[in-house]
Structure formats: structure tokens, C-alpha cells
Amino acid sequence: MQLALDMSRDGATWMMAAIVVLAFLGMFGLVFLLQMLSTQGRRAIVVAVTFIAGLIFALEFFLPAQPVDGQDKNFLSDPTLQIQNFLQVVAGMALGLGTYGLLRLHLRNVVQKRAQWGYSASLLISLVVMGFLSIWHSLGEKNVEGQPLVATNETAEYIFSVLFNNMIVQMDAAMFSLIAFYIFSAAYRAFRIRSIEATILMATAMIVMIGIVPLGKAISEGIGLPAELPPEYAKEPFSLTAILYSLKLPTMADWILKTLNAPATRAIEFGVAVGGLATAIRLWLSMDRGLGV
Amino acid sequence: MQQQNIWTKLIRVDRRILYLILFLNIAVFLMFPFKMPATITSPARGLYDAVDSLQPNDLVMISSNWSASTMAENQPQLEAIIKHLIRKGARFTLVSNEAQSRDLSKRIAVGVTQSSDNAEYHTYGQKWAHLGFVTDLIAAIRGMGSNLSEAVKQDVEGTPIDQLPVLQGAKSLKDYKMVIDVTPSGTLPYWISYRPPNLIVGYAPTSVMAAEGFTYLDSKQLVGMITGLKGAHEYEQLMGETGLGHKFINAISFSHVLILLFIGLGNLAMIMARRAQGEA
Structure with missing residues (x-):
């Protein structure tokens, strides 16, 4: 029984390795094939593949669907699902290409001892060590028939944990946190109230920045403004309590965000969406000049 | 002249002092959290x-x-x-x-x-x-x-x-x-x-x-x-x-106030420095 389990695990591992190797060989074969063709030939292939892929997705979205096995489908739904799975694999391969590009650039820096090659060496060492430990950790998490796909090592796990949890995560968080300090310094030095627009911006910023945090509520209620919207608000929206409630910093901040900010954001998003649609059509029909083939 | 110097110095204050003030503000409120109820949006x-x-x-x-x-x-x-x-x-x-x-x-x-x-x-x-x-x-x-x-x-x-x-x-x-x-x-x-x-x-x-x-x-x-x-x-x-939100929110609240205070201070310093220059 144990032998059968081991063989099954070994089989699964080899199968996975074979799939990965074959996928890489296939990808590089395809790239090689494209390199062999003339520029016009390459362009024709890329244009045709782009158009057909776009057409399949557009048709799948627009064609009416019928309920099949509890799911709404048309004849393109299942093929599209397979293409989407394939896309996930292709996106994964993009990581490989990116890594290859990084390695090539920085290896060249180190070998030719270009300026600041030490940084390149440090990047390469970090990349290799973290990549190795990370893959080991991920494979160690995977179980086949209740057994880890790859035996984990306590020391390696500890080093991975130190590198990931105690270094990468902390440094990443620290880098982003520094922005707060730059904003503080920049706001102090550069935010000058020199015009009506700047004054309006400053007043709005004051209301929103204080109004959205608990301090805004504390200040408003501290000066005697009502804590809750009066129940008679629907009948008497201009009662004194209702007006005083509207003057609370959190109420004003909420109004600015929902009534002034949201429509402006919506308008920007609408513009971006129309622009995105135009770009998508240009890409689909290969009308963009820099096709890179 | 003395007044002009103070305001000019304030405008040109070393950024490391600003960083230190913000750091202390955040650190104090993270180390000594207290409950401040929020308005539920x-x-x-x-x-x-x-x-x-x-x-x-x-x-x-x-x-x-x-x-x-x-x-x-x-x-x-x-x-x-x-x-x-x-x-x-x-x-x-x-x-x-x-x-x-x-x-x-x-x-x-x-x-x-x-x-x-x-x-x-x-x-x-x-x-x-x-x-x-x-x-x-x-x-x-x-x-x-x-x-x-x-x-x-x-x-x-x-x-x-x-x-x-x-x-x-x-x-x-x-x-x-x-x-x-x-x-x-x-x-x-x-x-x-x-x-x-x-x-x-x-x-x-x-x-x-x-x-x-x-x-x-x-x-x-x-x-x-x-x-x-x-x-x-x-x-x-x-x-x-009482989770992380409660622990961190006061540091954020008072950092907002600090930023606004310093924007106000920066503007005041600019106005006063100009006024002093005009008088001189």
C-alpha cells in the first residue's frame, strides 16, 4: 500500500515536471519558429491570432446563452474556459520571461564589472536564494495522498520564514510607510494658500481629513452638535437639530465624498472606460503601430 | 528683523525635524492607544x-x-x-x-x-x-x-x-x-x-x-x-x-491634525515673512 502511494506520488511529481518542461520547450519552440519567419509573416500571424482571440471572447460575451447543467452557456463558453485556463499558464510564463530578462541584465553587469555591479550581485544572490527557498516551501505545502510533494527541511523553512516574514514583508511595509513622511514635509513646504482655488482645496481637505477620523466626531460632539440625526428629520429637514447635525465634521466629510467627489470620480472613470474601449478596438484590429514584430 | 528671522527659519526648517515630529506623534499614539468612537459611515x-x-x-x-x-x-x-x-x-x-x-x-x-x-x-x-x-x-x-x-x-x-x-x-x-x-x-x-x-x-x-x-x-x-x-x-x-483598527486609528487621527496644523503654520510663516520684508 505504502509502495503504491510512493509510486503514485513519484508519478505525479514526474508528470508535473514533464508538463512544465514540455510547456517551456513548446513556448521556446514557438518563439524560435516566429523568429524564423520574415517580419511580414510574423506580423500576419500575430494580427490573425489577436483578431481571432478577441473575436472569440466578444462573441462569447454577446451571443445569447441557454441553461445547460445549471449554467448559462453558449457554444463558445466551454472553449473560452479552456482558453482562460491557458491564459493563466501564459501569464505564469511571463514571470519566467521577466526573471530571464533580470538575470541576463544583471549577470552582464557582474561579469563585465560595470558601475555599481555590487548591487547587481546582491540582486542575483537574493533572487536565487529566495526563489529556491520559496519554491521548496511551496512544494512542501502541497500534499499528494496526504504526503508532502517534497520533503521539507526545518532549517530551510526557518530561513525562508526569516527572509519572507522578517525581511521582505517588513522592508516593503517600511518603504511604503515612508510616503507619510514625504507627504508631511511636502505639504508643509509646498501647500501655500495663494488663490481662491487653493483656499477651497485647503478648507475641503481640512473638513475631510478631520471629519473621516474619530477625532472629527469627538470635536463636533464636544462643541455640542447632536450625535444622531433627529428622528423627525424626514418631516422637518430644516429643523435646528437637523441643521446642526449637518454641520458636524463627519456629516460634512461624508457629503463631500458622496456628493462632490463621487460624481467627479465617476466622470473620470467614464472617460477612462471610453478610452479603454477605443484602445481595445485598436489593439484587437492591430491598428496600433508598435506591434513589435 | 528678529521676527523676520524666526518666520524665515520656520519656512526653511530642516525636513528631519518634521520627520521626527511625525514619528513621535505616530509612536506615542501607537504605544498609548485609547478608545475614541467613530461615526459609522x-x-x-x-x-x-x-x-x-x-x-x-x-x-x-x-x-x-x-x-x-x-x-x-x-x-x-x-x-x-x-x-x-x-x-x-x-x-x-x-x-x-x-x-x-x-x-x-x-x-x-x-x-x-x-x-x-x-x-x-x-x-x-x-x-x-x-x-x-x-x-x-x-x-x-x-x-x-x-x-x-x-x-x-x-x-x-x-x-x-x-x-x-x-x-x-x-x-x-x-x-x-x-x-x-x-x-x-x-x-x-x-x-x-x-x-x-x-x-x-x-x-x-x-x-x-x-x-x-x-x-x-x-x-x-x-x-x-x-x-x-x-x-x-x-x-x-x-x-x-478591539482589533488592529482600534490600535492604529488614533495615530492616523492625530497625524491628520498634525499635517493640517503644519500646513497652517507654513502659510502663517509665509505671510509673516512677507509682511516683515515689506516693513523692512
Whole structure:
């Protein structure tokens, strides 16, 4: 029984390795094939593949669907699902290409001892060590028939944990946190109230920045403004309590965000969406000049 | 002349002094937290009510797409949401479109579930699971919307999706009740556009991304939203919990005040320096 389990695990591992190797060989074969063709030939292939892929997705979205096995489908739904799975694999391969590009650039820096090659060496060492430990950790998490796909090592796990949890995560968080300090310094030095627009911006910023945090509520209620919207608000929206409630910093901040900010954001998003649609059509029909083939 | 010097010096103050003031402000309020109740905004109330209306064993997808850079905002949000799901007895799965988030969100989920009183959540895979990292979120949403086990295949521990107890009876995203997108990036439109129509959407963005959410709140395509750390604090307040939101919010509150005070001070210094120059 144990032998059968081991063989099954070994089989699964080899199968996975074979799939990965074959996928890489296939990808590089395809790239090689494209390199062999003339520029016009390459362009024709890329244009045709782009158009057909776009057409399949557009048709799948627009064609009416019928309920099949509890799911709404048309004849393109299942093929599209397979293409989407394939896309996930292709996106994964993009990581490989990116890594290859990084390695090539920085290896060249180190070998030719270009300026600041030490940084390149440090990047390469970090990349290799973290990549190795990370893959080991991920494979160690995977179980086949209740057994880890790859035996984990306590020391390696500890080093991975130190590198990931105690270094990468902390440094990443620290880098982003520094922005707060730059904003503080920049706001102090550069935010000058020199015009009506700047004054309006400053007043709005004051209301929103204080109004959205608990301090805004504390200040408003501290000066005697009502804590809750009066129940008679629907009948008497201009009662004194209702007006005083509207003057609370959190109420004003909420109004600015929902009534002034949201429509402006919506308008920007609408513009971006129309622009995105135009770009998508240009890409689909290969009308963009820099096709890179 | 003396007055002019003071104001000019104030304008040209060394930036390291400004950094130190902000650092001390944050450090003091982090070291000595105190409770300051927030006004509960309607988007936060909306998300809380939506989660609170879940029935035991309802299935929720948490889309966790953040990295360590936005940890200060997204971690308190994720923790609060998971605590609420556990309180409701709901099943949940996580999926990440961000490589770091795969490990970060799993670590947080393990921490919250292990410290919960509900023993059902202590065993991974029973009431919750992590479906791992997906490279293309649109493809993943569309794939999961059609067939979960085809699109994801295995969880982070290599268990086939259809063998996970937490996903028994779930064939696709249509069998989920809700998705909550915890994210600092523009992933919300993907969920809105490509989700099955029955799936309600909640949103937990970082503060700078919240503006995008109001559009979808108005159109009722979002049931609710918790905005950054402030939203996490509101959510904790609604739950009656004291989590990271409570610990961090005062540092944020008083940093906002500090920034405004210094903007005012900078402007005052500019006016006074000009006036002094004019008099001279």
C-alpha cells in the first residue's frame, strides 16, 4: 500500500515536471519558429491570432446563452474556459520571461564589472536564494495522498520564514510607510494658500481629513452638535437639530465624498472606460503601430 | 528683523525635524492607544449588515490582493472580516491575485481562525481554505464562475478543490453568497463585471482607492465598503471587537491634525515673512 502511494506520488511529481518542461520547450519552440519567419509573416500571424482571440471572447460575451447543467452557456463558453485556463499558464510564463530578462541584465553587469555591479550581485544572490527557498516551501505545502510533494527541511523553512516574514514583508511595509513622511514635509513646504482655488482645496481637505477620523466626531460632539440625526428629520429637514447635525465634521466629510467627489470620480472613470474601449478596438484590429514584430 | 528671522527659519526648517515630529506623534499614539468612537459611515454599515445577514455555512469568497506595502490598512480589514465570518459560522475561501498576499493572507487567516473560540475553524479545509495565487484575475473569476475545480484545481496545500470539505456542494462561484475584495488595486471592476449575477460584492480598499467605490455603492452593485484602516476601525466598533483598527486609528487621527496644523503654520510663516520684508 505504502509502495503504491510512493509510486503514485513519484508519478505525479514526474508528470508535473514533464508538463512544465514540455510547456517551456513548446513556448521556446514557438518563439524560435516566429523568429524564423520574415517580419511580414510574423506580423500576419500575430494580427490573425489577436483578431481571432478577441473575436472569440466578444462573441462569447454577446451571443445569447441557454441553461445547460445549471449554467448559462453558449457554444463558445466551454472553449473560452479552456482558453482562460491557458491564459493563466501564459501569464505564469511571463514571470519566467521577466526573471530571464533580470538575470541576463544583471549577470552582464557582474561579469563585465560595470558601475555599481555590487548591487547587481546582491540582486542575483537574493533572487536565487529566495526563489529556491520559496519554491521548496511551496512544494512542501502541497500534499499528494496526504504526503508532502517534497520533503521539507526545518532549517530551510526557518530561513525562508526569516527572509519572507522578517525581511521582505517588513522592508516593503517600511518603504511604503515612508510616503507619510514625504507627504508631511511636502505639504508643509509646498501647500501655500495663494488663490481662491487653493483656499477651497485647503478648507475641503481640512473638513475631510478631520471629519473621516474619530477625532472629527469627538470635536463636533464636544462643541455640542447632536450625535444622531433627529428622528423627525424626514418631516422637518430644516429643523435646528437637523441643521446642526449637518454641520458636524463627519456629516460634512461624508457629503463631500458622496456628493462632490463621487460624481467627479465617476466622470473620470467614464472617460477612462471610453478610452479603454477605443484602445481595445485598436489593439484587437492591430491598428496600433508598435506591434513589435 | 528678529521676527523676520524666526518666520524665515520656520519656512526653511530642516525636513528631519518634521520627520521626527511625525514619528513621535505616530509612536506615542501607537504605544498609548485609547478608545475614541467613530461615526459609522453608511458604506461600513452596509458591509457589516451584509455579512451579518449570512446564515451558518453560507459560502464567502475573500479576494485578497494586497502586499506588505499596504499591510497597515488591509490587514486590520481582513482580520475584522474573517472574525465576523467566523462569528456567523460562514464558510470562506481566500484567493490572491498578488504573489505576496498568498502567504500573507493565509498567515492572517491561520492566526485569526486558530485564536477563535469556534473549534470548527481550527482545522484547515473544514470551514475555510486558501485557493492560492491566480495570475490573471479576470480569467480566474470567469473560470470560477463556470467551474471552480476546473479553474483552480488545487488549494495552497495541493488538495483538489472538490475534495475540500469547505467546498462540498459548491461547483462554481454561483454557489457562493458573497465576495469581499480586500485590495489596494483596481480589482473591484473585475469582480463587478465578471461575477455571477447572484453574488453580492463587498469592498475593503485602501483609503486612496475608496473614491472608486462610491460609484458602485450608488449603483447598488456594492453592498458596502470599509475604507482603509478607518473602515476597519468602524467595522470593529460595529462588531464590538478591539482589533488592529482600534490600535492604529488614533495615530492616523492625530497625524491628520498634525499635517493640517503644519500646513497652517507654513502659510502663517509665509505671510509673516512677507509682511516683515515689506516693513523692512
